[in-house]
Amino acid sequence: MSISSAAPPKPTQVLPYATKDLHEVYTLGTKLGQGQFATTYLCTHNTTGETYACKSIPKNKLLFKEDYDCVWREIRIMQHLSELPKIVKFHDAYEDSFFVHLVMELCEGGELFDRIVQKGYYSEQEAVKLVKNIVEAVQDCHSLGVMHRDLKPENLVFDTVEDDADLKIVDFGLSVFYKPGEIFSDVVGSPYYVAPEVLNKHYGPEADLWSVGVISYIILSGVPPFWADTEKGIFAQISHGILDFQSEPWPVISDSAKDLIRKMLDRNPGKRFTAHQVLSHPWIVDDNIAPNKPLGV
The missing domain is CATH 3.30.200.20 (Phosphorylase Kinase; domain 1)
Structure with a gap:
């Protein structure tokens, strides 16, 4: 006699306790x-x-x-x-x-790129501050064993409308707890920001740093590093595309910034920079490297 394996019944409650209305x-x-x-x-x-x-x-x-x-x-x-x-x-x-x-918490300052659009041209030094803030947040998550898995500009918001507002990570709907060395295989994330090893269904927290590399490239240039007209095309570019540092405004962006982007967008997750390595990179730590002139002018 064969016994059919039925799917587990759907629960009626998410929380394991009752709450007020x-x-x-x-x-x-x-x-x-x-x-x-x-x-x-x-x-x-x-x-x-x-x-x-x-x-x-x-x-x-x-x-x-x-x-x-x-x-x-x-x-x-x-x-x-x-x-x-x-x-x-x-x-x-x-x-x-x-x-x-x-x-x-209510973050009233809006999403990252809404702020950049509102601000207009900004300097490479200001870009350094944004990237450092994002990487510090990711390092905090990783230090407590959490991989975000959906880092993108829409999930980075400013806590106030002030110019010196802090940038915070929101939306942990795709996030997971992880242990060192643990490997994940489910493909999650947003097309432009997903790491190549996620597409290959074999990844760990290094995938978050790839997403930060994509965000950093966009902060500096205004466009994603890998793009196409279809999702399939985007994924092909992520897996095999060439980083463009020739188009505007890259010729006027410091070599140090480009070096850091390359190290965050290394397709080998074992060689990709960790959050700690990013925060130790000269572009982040040396105030004299990133120019303070507006990009795109």
């Missing part, structure tokens, strides 16, 4: 952002008047047990990282019959 504690306001699986709202604490961001995930989009597990993992990772200064601070989670709500 979100609306007893907070009032939801304007929509701040819309993703594939969640909507983020401004929310105000009913007693203190403090404002936060609330990421609301509809449970009807959680189709399998794995989906429930992923949301619970995102919550645990945010709790794990929450005291780090360059990670968005997590406050609390709520759950009802229809939604899971993640209440977190």
Whole structure:
């Protein structure tokens, strides 16, 4: 007699404990952002008047047990990282019959590239500050055994509207805990930013540094290093494309910046720079290397 292996039943709860109704504690306001699986709202604490961001995930989009597990993992990772200064601070989670709500720090300064577009031309020295901030945040994650797996400009936000605002990492929906030497095979991330070894289904935390290399290239030039008209074409460029340092504005960008980009975008993850190596690179540590003149002028 054969026994059929049925799929595990879908749970009804993400959180392993009961919570208050979100609306007893907070009032939801304007929509701040819309993703594939969640909507983020401004929310105000009913007693203190403090404002936060609330990421609301509809449970009807959680189709399998794995989906429930992923949301619970995102919550645990945010709790794990929450005291780090360059990670968005997590406050609390709520759950009802229809939604899971993640209440977190409100970052009012907007996404990285919204700020760059608003600012106009910026200098290579300012680019150094941005890249250093991002890499320090990634190093903090890795030091606590978390791989982000979806680093991109949309997931880097400024905490305030001020010019000297801190850049923080948000959205840990694809993030995982990892142990040294652990290998992952699931292909996740966003097309322009995904590392070649992720496409080959054999990767570790080095993949995050590739994504930072792509972001750094875009900060300096305004375009991604590997692009095409189709996702398949983008992936082919990531696997085999040549880094372009000839087009504008690269001729006026320092050799030190180009050297660091090459080392972050090394296709061999074993040779790719770690966060610590990036932060020790002359372009980051020597104030006299990166020019202070506006790029593109």
